[in-house]
Amino acid sequence: MDKLVIEGGVPLQGEIPISGAKNAALPLMAASLLAPGRHVFTNVPRLRDIRTMERLLHHMGARTEHQDALTIDTSSITRPEAPYELVKTMRASVLVLGPLAARHGRARVSLPGGCAIGARPIDLHLRGLQAMGAQVDLEGGYVHVHCERLRGTAFTFDQVTVTGTENLMMAASLAEGETVLENAAREPEVVDLADYLTAMGARIEGVGTAIIRIRGVESLNPGTHRVIPDRIETGTYLVAAGITGGRLRLTHCRPDHVDAVLRKLKDAGMTITQDGETLTAEASHGPIRSINATTWPYPGFPTDMQAQFMALMTLGDGVSIIKEQIFENRFMHVSELRRLGADIVLDGRSAVVRGVPFLSGAPVMATDLRASASLVLAGLAARGRTDVSRIYHLERGYENLDGKLQAVGARIRREKE
Numbered sequence: 078m079d080k081l082v083i084e085g086g087v088p089l090q091g092e093i094p095i096s097g098a099k100n101a102a103l104p105l106m107a108a109s110l111l112a113p114g115r116h117v118f119t120n121v122p123r124l125r126d127i128r129t130m131e132r133l134l135h136h137m138g139a140r141t142e143h144q145d146a147l148t149i150d151t152s153s154i155t156r157p158e159a160p161y162e163l164v165k166t167m168r169a170s171v172l173v174l175g176p177l178a179a180r181h182g183r184a185r186v187s188l189p190g191g192c193a194i195g196a197r198p199i200d201l202h203l204r205g206l207q208a209m210g211a212q213v214d215l216e217g218g219y220v221h222v223h224c225e226r227l228r229g230t231a232f233t234f235d236q237v238t239v240t241g242t243e244n245l246m247m248a249a250s251l252a253e254g255e256t257v258l259e260n261a262a263r264e265p266e267v268v269d270l271a272d273y274l275t276a277m278g279a280r281i282e283g284v285g286t287a288i289i290r291i292r293g294v295e296s297l298n299p300g301t302h303r304v305i306p307d308r309i310e311t312g313t314y315l316v317a318a319g320i321t322g323g324r325l326r327l328t329h330c331r332p333d334h335v336d337a338v339l340r341k342l343k344d345a346g347m348t349i350t351q352d353g354e355t356l357t358a359e360a361s362h363g364p365i366r367s368i369n370a371t372t373w374p375y376p377g378f379p380t381d382m383q384a385q386f387m388a389l390m391t392l393g394d395g396v397s398i399i400k401e402q403i404f405e406n407r408f409m410h411v412s413e414l415r416r417l418g419a420d421i422v423l424d425g426r427s428a429v430v431r432g433v434p435f436l437s438g439a440p441v442m443a444t445d446l447r448a449s450a451s452l453v454l455a456g457l458a459a460r461g462r463t464d465v466s467r468i469y470h471l472e473r474g475y476e477n478l479d480g481k482l483q484a485v486g487a488r489i490r491r492e493k494e
């Protein structure tokens with residue numbers, strides 16, 4: 078297994094191209110199950126999660142090829158199931174549930190189980206499918222879904238759920254009649270999925286708002302689609318500029334998708350300018366200002382940026398309170414950041430971060446993707462050497478992280494553990 082070795086203290090300078098969004102590409106890949114034939118996606122990042130979704134689709138009988146574009150041929154889906162071995166490595170596998178139920182009338186999908194950031198149940202996905210007429214049974218750790226053609230329904234989510242909204246939107250696209258989803262997620266990845274579904278022939282209104290209306294159609298056709306830029310990768314590299322005292326130009330991004338993050342980083346003293354699809358971020362000339370942040374569903378501050386923002390706040394000039402509202406246990410980075418010298422106290426769903434003058438390198442490891450990213454950021458700023466273990470988490474979600482950082486001057490390399 079590889080680890081990342083970072084010699085910190087270099088202000089990063091240069092240009093980083095932003096990749097396509099993992100969390101947009103995964104539901105798009107699942108959507109390919111809705112229409113037999115050849116689906117073509119461009120700007121798909123090369124990541125472990127994308128390969129896992131490919132393996133899952135192969136298991137069902139699809140063929141895939143990832144050259145410049147990712148092509149998925151779903152002409153022959155013979156096994157509508159998602160086995161535990163694949164689902165356990167990637168929760169987003171649950172996104173195949175809606176499309177399989179809608180097109181095949183049956184699905185057998187392993188329950189994803191808990192993970193490092195919280196319990197993450199899928200009860201709302203299942204209740205939505207039941208409301209559309211599906212029979213849902215849990216047996217042997219698997220969800221079994223059976224249905225004739227799904228029926229449109231009115232469904233209100235108790236809680237905003239991104240993949241839940243995506244699953245039901247896909248299912249409703251082929252259902253009989255109209256479905257109204259209330260308290261739906263408004264994330265850009267949901268909008269990107271709706272754009273592709275619409276291109277396939279689906280009739281969807283209200284996407285990007287809390288109420289989505291879907292009028293089911295008899296069948297959909299495969300198409301071609303470009304995946305939106307990754308807003309979390311964008312945010313992570315913005316913090317990299319701020320935490321190292323550097324200046325980075327991020328190209329191929331969607332500045333409008335990172336509004337809440339930009340506001341917080343500007344409040345913290347960074348200068349960030351926008352020119353079309355490029356963001357230029359420069360660290361604060363004085364000390365980093367400590368500011369508070371609370372995570373919310375989009376368009377609020379994203380939970381997927383909480384750990385990286387906390388890394389920045391460890392070097393703030395005062396006290397920052399960071400509140401996590403989405404996941405009950407998304408503070409696994411705190412104990413590791415402390416190993417680098419950070420002063421953080423947890424109080425329920427809040428972290429109280431007292432800025433310190435500097436961080437010092439140390440061996441660290443993390444148990445989830447964004448926590449690992451926060452440790453890389455802290456390591457880039459720390460004095461001395463930081464070894465970040467278990468980088469398979471990072472490989473789930475960051476395309477060529479070490480290569481992109483090396484290109485802007487970071488002293489970062491892979492070594493065998």
Ligand SMILES: CC(=O)N[C@H]1[C@@H](OP(=O)(O)OP(=O)(O)OC[C@H]2O[C@@H](n3ccc(=O)[nH]c3=O)[C@H](O)[C@@H]2O)O[C@H](CO)[C@@H](O)[C@@H]1O
Nearest residue numbers: 100169197198199200201202236237238239240241403404
């Ligand atoms: C592949 C993907 O897109 N992953 C993202 C997606 O995850 P994911 O879609 O799994 O996260 P959700 O939006 O569903 O989770 C939000 C909250 O709702 C709860 N919940 C969710 C579903 C359900 O049936 N019951 C329930 O109680 C969850 O436990 C959590 O507390 O959105 C999260 C929140 O922005 C991000 O952190 C993840 O990166």
Ligand SMILES: C=C(OP(=O)(O)O)C(=O)O
Nearest residue numbers: 100168169381446447474
């Ligand atoms: C939590 C994340 O991913 P997943 O939902 O796939 O676990 C993430 O992208 O930060």
